[in-house]
Amino acid sequence: MDELELRRRLFADPKQVLVNPSEQTEKLQRELQQLDGELYKALQVPVPPGLADRLLFQKKQPNYRRFALAASIALVSLMSFWGLQQQQYSVNLGEHALAHIRHEVRAFQSNESLPLPAVNELLAEFGGHLQEASGTVRYARFCDFEGTRSLHLVFDTEEGLFTVFVLPKHHELQGSGEFADQDFAGLTTQLAKADVVVVASHLQQLQPFMQKLVKQIQFAHS
């Protein structure tokens, strides 16, 4: 192989193994490998936070969209059924949190970046105050949690998306600790003034997030 052909080959693939290369060719190979290193670094553009979660969740959406009406009717009937049965059968907090997340898909699609004071304005209704947030708060709305007005938040962090529900103490839902289905896992913690539910698609991140959140969120003593 002549020198020119060798150079062409090196430019096409600097990683290839050369047999007895000349000093000049070796130098070129080193230089091209260094260039590749720089190129590889330049290719590593940051991946949008929460992308993996959005991808994981979106497979539910086409059906959801198509049958949106049917689904909401079904869900509403199911919830009213639960509501009616509440005296006899206590509704599980975790199950409700999971059903709620599936019902309120738009919470995952929000690209908003909510400032802390705006979040705290809502939290104040429960006497709560968030000193700092893990990641960005993408979503914050009051919602009906089995007849109890609660706060639905979505945190967008480096570890992915976390859904948080803050419920005042007087809710009727039973259950605590951990819960999960095939897509999500959740954790509930009972604080003195409120119950906090955290749900994410990755079980191992839940505990650290909850621990941080419990430290960041404070409730008035009154």
Next chain:
Amino acid sequence: MSHHRYAALISLYHADLYRYAFWLCRNSATAEDLVQETYLRAWKSLDSLLDANAAKSWLITILRRENARRFERKQFEIEQLSEELVDDEGLNPEHLAGESQIHKLMNALSLEYREPLVLQLLFGMTGEEIASTLELNLNTVNTRLFRARQQLRDRLTAQPFTGAHHG
């Protein structure tokens, strides 16, 4: 179970697929759309993926097809709209400021040179794999890889005060 296969495909490949999409269309929002479309199609036809080892190239092929579709749509829009409104193939301003020189040079490389180089560097594809992905023959792929690096190297050495690749 298909859900677990789908979740695995996301955790293994979504970051590099996003980067590949970004370097195809040079726009972060479009890249994200492309990745979402790709995984949605992947989910729908997950049963057709029999060989787990082929998952990466399968996803890349879907993404390329989605990008071609997007391009066709855009061509159609260009015919509908006045010219000055359509420039999203242009460089994304958020990525122009503060980017390294090598990033800008990569951006300035024409797609036919940029794409095989990205496939080689990002996914560690061999010449043969790139040829089959891009439906080109191996000689063409090697020539494009050669010209891609040659252009980048020439442009870097032409600007000795800002690049780190001289001497």
